[in-house]
Amino acid sequence: MTDEFSIFGLVLLLIVLALAVVRLTSLLAVAILAGAMSFILAAVYTLLDAVDVAFTEAVVGAGISLALMLAAISLTTREEAPWRRRPAERILALLVSLVSGAGLLYATLDMPLLGDPTAPATLHVAARYIAESPASTGVPNMVTAILASYRGFDTLGEVAVIFTAGVGVIALLRHWREDRA
């Protein structure tokens, strides 16, 4: 109950922030706001006891992304280019957003509630994780046990993908720098 209360407040803040990101034209402000959003998301994940997910969100979202965004802004421009759309295009865009948003909201009605003990996700293998993960993995946090131990190969694959992407970006940037010099 108590956690849900703060999660509710944080999600409200997220919605307000998303609207602000759409409205602002200063790219610097948008980059900084995205960092603030990541911190709120990290807090939400922490309150849901998914500490690894939260930590990744904080490192990537509030740390690296902000620095990369600032680097991109320093190479391009600080202000969003002004643009005008015709009224027909605006109405079409509004309709598309409203319809897809309503569809997503309708889809959430089929989802089980947060923490519902009869949800399909908690009936399949979760009981075994809850019963055995402290003894078989020795990790106190259950989400960490699943991510790092039961799904260890999956996580290893993700690390390989991120490493490859990082190597690719470094190779591209080095090449580009030599071209200029």
Next chain:
Amino acid sequence: MFMAVTALLVAAMAMTLVRVVRGPTPYDRILAVNVHGTMTVLLIAVTGYLTDRPDFLDLSIAYALLNFVGTLAALKYFRFGHLGDEP
């Protein structure tokens, strides 16, 4: 008690966000985001204390360090206009 503390912290986060959105100078925004990060750290620490999960304190410390790195990157950009390499 928990409700009051949490509500006040979330309210403080909302107030710093007002300053981030309104600006007007980039320095206001950077300072506001820094304070916002501190409030997030406090919220996690308070939650950890009141729900008896002491491992949340480690997370708070890690987030505080990350918050510092982000602020440093932003300030470095404003001081030099770039991040290391001349654009």
